[in-house]
Amino acid sequence: MQPSAPIGVFDSGYGGLTILKELVNALPQYDYLYLGDNARAPYGTRSFETVYQYTLEAVEWFFEQGCELVILACNTASAKALRTIQQKDLANYGPSKRVLGVIRPTAEVIGRFSESGQLGVLATKGTVISESYILEIAHFFPEMAVYQQACPMWVPLIENGAHEGSGADYFVKESLDQLLQQSPAIDTILLACTHYPLLIPKISAILPNHIQLIAQGEIVAQSLAHYLERHPAMEDKCSKKGQIRFCTTDSTADFDEKGAIFFGKSLKSEHILLGH
Numbered sequence: 001m002q003p004s005a006p007i008g009v010f011d012s013g014y015g016g017l018t019i020l021k022e023l024v025n026a027l028p029q030y031d032y033l034y035l036g037d038n039a040r041a042p043y044g045t046r047s048f049e050t051v052y053q054y055t056l057e058a059v060e061w062f063f064e065q066g067c068e069l070v071i072l073a074c075n076t077a078s079a080k081a082l083r084t085i086q087q088k089d090l091a092n093y094g095p096s097k098r099v100l101g102v103i104r105p106t107a108e109v110i111g112r113f114s115e116s117g118q119l120g121v122l123a124t125k126g127t128v129i130s131e132s133y134i135l136e137i138a139h140f141f142p143e144m145a146v147y148q149q150a151c152p153m154w155v156p157l158i159e160n161g162a163h164e165g166s167g168a169d170y171f172v173k174e175s176l177d178q179l180l181q182q183s184p185a186i187d188t189i190l191l192a193c194t195h196y197p198l199l200i201p202k203i204s205a206i207l208p209n210h211i212q213l214i215a216q217g218e219i220v221a222q223s224l225a226h227y228l229e230r231h232p233a234m235e236d237k238c239s240k241k242g243q244i245r246f247c248t249t250d251s252t253a254d255f256d257e258k259g260a261i262f263f264g265k266s267l268k269s270e271h272i273l274l275g276h
């Protein structure tokens, strides 16, 4: 039988497209199904219960579409919903289904980037409060000191297409200053929100030269490649026509226009409803 399962890629909105772009670069042979829950974004300021509920609805939709493997390409959903879905809900959908996040694969390798052992993490308020990065990194790099800073204005600026304007300068500098004030020895900063790569030009312009900036896309892509090597039964189920389908819970015209900036290529989306 021909494999028929695209790999599901989920985000609250557009941010996951920065991850999808790297997945397609590294693993172009697979089919992907992307969903942005734009109608209910941002997730970063919502409660655990709400993010869990929204993410579970999305995961269920991916399974209905025939996905076997779903990647939560959203740090907030990975921090607030992934564990409960894996431990409590997944069994209801059959023994072979899997949901993976972006925090663990990042935590597994992030210690290799820093010489000082002092890492700065920029993320949404939800990811920061969950302390998921602190807990996961302690697992793999117990000596590492992790400093977190929430950047509540960054996702709204990006979702509204205001990230290149001069208005964004103030908020980018404010959050970076707040992070760097926590420790002068930070030599590596992780962009722990999949939206933030769009702010790299602004961040780089004010970041001291000795500090390196890490985005997650390539890390997640490498991790998925290894996962599929280690799980041949899952790999066999993944369809391989190199096709991508884009879906959004909000306006397709907006998604096509803004999504192209995140994905780096033009795209055409379909509208779907969640939670009905």
Ligand code: DGL
Pocket: 011, 012, 013, 015, 016, 041, 042, 043, 044, 045, 073, 074, 075, 076, 077, 124, 127, 155, 192, 193, 194, 195
């Ligand atoms: N892109 C999501 C993340 O990686 C967050 C955006 C949001 O607040 O919805 O955390």
